[in-house]
Amino acid sequence: xxLQEGGAGVRHVSFNAGNRxxxxxxxxxxVTGPGLAPxxxxxxxxxxxxxxxxxxxxxxxxxxxxxxxxxAAMMDARPAPLGRAGARAAALIPIRKSPAWWSLAQDDRRAxxxxxxxxxxxxxxxxxxxxxxxxxxxxxxxxxxxxxxxxYDPADTPAFDAMLARLRATEEWLYVDREVxxxxxxxxx
Amino acid sequence: xxLQEGGAGVRHVSFNAGNRxxxxxxxxxxVTGPGLAPxxxxxxxxxxxxxxxxxxxxxxxxxxxxxxxxxAAMMDARPAPLGRAGARAAALIPIRKSPAWWSLAQDDRRAxxxxxxxxxxxxxxxxxxxxxxxxxxxxxxxxxxxxxxxxYDPADTPAFDAMLARLRATEEWLYVDREVxxxxxxxxx
Numbered sequence: 001x002x003l004q005e006g007g008a009g010v011r012h013v014s015f016n017a018g019n020r021x022x023x024x025x026x027x028x029x030x031v032t033g034p035g036l037a038p039x040x041x042x043x044x045x046x047x048x049x050x051x052x053x054x055x056x057x058x059x060x061x062x063x064x065x066x067x068x069x070x071x072a073a074m075m076d077a078r079p080a081p082l083g084r085a086g087a088r089a090a091a092l093i094p095i096r097k098s099p100a101w102w103s104l105a106q107d108d109r110r111a112x113x114x115x116x117x118x119x120x121x122x123x124x125x126x127x128x129x130x131x132x133x134x135x136x137x138x139x140x141x142x143x144x145x146x147x148x149x150x151x152y153d154p155a156d157t158p159a160f161d162a163m164l165a166r167l168r169a170t171e172e173w174l175y176v177d178r179e180v181x182x183x184x185x186x187x188x189x
Numbered sequence: 190x191x192l193q194e195g196g197a198g199v200r201h202v203s204f205n206a207g208n209r210x211x212x213x214x215x216x217x218x219x220v221t222g223p224g225l226a227p228x229x230x231x232x233x234x235x236x237x238x239x240x241x242x243x244x245x246x247x248x249x250x251x252x253x254x255x256x257x258x259x260x261a262a263m264m265d266a267r268p269a270p271l272g273r274a275g276a277r278a279a280a281l282i283p284i285r286k287s288p289a290w291w292s293l294a295q296d297d298r299r300a301x302x303x304x305x306x307x308x309x310x311x312x313x314x315x316x317x318x319x320x321x322x323x324x325x326x327x328x329x330x331x332x333x334x335x336x337x338x339x340x341y342d343p344a345d346t347p348a349f350d351a352m353l354a355r356l357r358a359t360e361e362w363l364y365v366d367r368e369v370x371x372x373x374x375x376x377x378x
Contacts, residue, residue: 008288008289008290008291008292009288009291010327010328010330012330060328060330062327062328063291063292064294064295065254065295066295067294067295068294068295068296069293069294069296069297071294072294099197099198100197101197102197102198102252103197103252104258105253105256105257105258105260105261106253106254106255106256106257106299107257107258108258110295136328138199138251139199139249139251139325139328139329140328141199141201141249
């Protein structure tokens with residue numbers, strides 16, 4: 001996996017749901033708002049949307065939007081790369097935030113994101129167990145604003161669930177008006 | 190003009206250079222890096238790229254990325270809408286910023302943008318004379334990161350030039366690695 005999360009470059013990626021790909025659906029739940037159509041396998045980080053897919057969600061890996069220099073240094077010091085051998089469980093969590101969120105000024109969004117909700121701090125509590133990769137898709141006009149991809153050892157599923165429960169209890173999540181929670185396992189070849 | 194700059198919604202727009210559109214090219218200059226091909230007329234804020242255009246630049250009007258609540262209130266209090274009768278001069282200034290800029294953390298980018306470079310303060314010195322509308326295109330994969338559209342009374346051209354000169358002398362502009370300056374006048378029907 002040579003993708004760099006949140007780096008200086010912009011890279012387009014697609015998640016294609018259908019009958020092919022390296023990940024098998026194990027569970028899917030509409031947390032807030034409408035869900036997504038079920039499927040057998042997911043192609044993650046594809047170069048483009050697949051014709052004939054049950055659905056495709058696309059976006060870009062791009063620069064970080066809220067992270068301070070100190071936080072970035074802390075994250076760089078504790079790398080949690082994708083593609084680790086033991087990380088046979090994954091989650092794809094597409095979310096959309098409300099117009100009320102997007103009409104907030106940058107300082108207000110940042111204050112809710114970290115100073116009130118501790119989004120970065122919560123995530124760091126589960127690093128390096130949980131690897132995370134953020135895709136931006138708000139400006140692409142699709143149904144979600146972000147797609148977050150996670151990879152972890154199946155034994156760390158309770159920790160992963162606890163992380164999500166903490167995030168969903170924050171002030172930031174009051175602004176999430178659509179969320180789907182997809183769990184996957186590495187498909188046996 | 191019902192476009193809302195920097196609002197909660199996302200709207201795709203295109204600027205199509207060719208032989209049609211409401212604006213006539215008066216002057217074009219490559220400030221940094223390669224220029225753009227010359228053309229006769231520009232279609233501004235089109236819904237999509239025009240087939241057969243000399244070139245098209247597209248992007249989205251999206252939420253503000255650096256503006257604080259206080260700055261947003263100050264800007265809202267001094268509106269400078271597009272489409273004013275006297276504003277028969279316009280400029281389209283596509284810019285790209287360097288990888289060094291995009292690898293900076295949000296707080297460092299913000300500090301250079303306003304605390305060091307006074308980008309918002311400089312712009313506000315020319316409001317309401319100069320109307321400004323920002324299009325984001327970095328995540329769309331095109332050749333520029335931003336397209337900024339300006340409208341003003343031709344009599345205010347010296348003030349507009351002074352504003353650009355001040356911006357181009359800032360620390361922020363050290364990170365601009367491509368910039369083209371296009372001046373236009375309203376085409377007579």
